[in-house]
Amino acid sequence: MAFEMNSGFSTKHRWGALSALILALSVLVPGGIAAGDDSGLGRASAIQQQLNQIETDESVQRKHADQDERAIRRLEEQLQQLQSQHATLVHQADTLEITSDKLKADTAQLQDAQKQLAAGISDEQFGSAMNQWLGSHQFTWNGSVSGDFIYDRGNNTNT
Secondary structure, three states, rough: OOOOOOOOOOHHHHHHHHHHHHHHHHHHOOOOOOOOHHHHHHHHHOOOOOOOOHHHHHHHHHHHHHHHHHHHHHHHHHHHHHHHHHHHHHHHHHHHHHHHHHHHHHHHHHHHHHHHHHHHHOHHHHHHHHHHHHHHOOOOOOOOOOOOEEEOOOOOOOO
């Protein structure tokens, strides 16, 4: 995301064109410069001073443009870092929101269980729950039942 000016000419082209214009004007000065003419010499000196001033201004403008470009690059880097941090924070916020919702649901479920434990269970409810769990099965013995065992004291075992 670079900062660009869409003016058609770059700064170098503008200053080059300006320098060429000043050079052309200095060559085409009406009347020319005579070797012994002090007023012509003064004019040439004034033009030379103007050229020097323009070159100095051009140098200052280049330095300012370079500083501005460096500042723009620094700001672009900072912007990219901030955007990256923002994306990370948004992701963390989403994760926290999901975790918060899950914690709320778990807390509600735990509170319901605590209420049920605090209320206790009556004997009738316990009996009903046991009947539902065990069902209604009856066991009957057919025939006789007997058992037999022998204890061996030497080995301490029943056989």
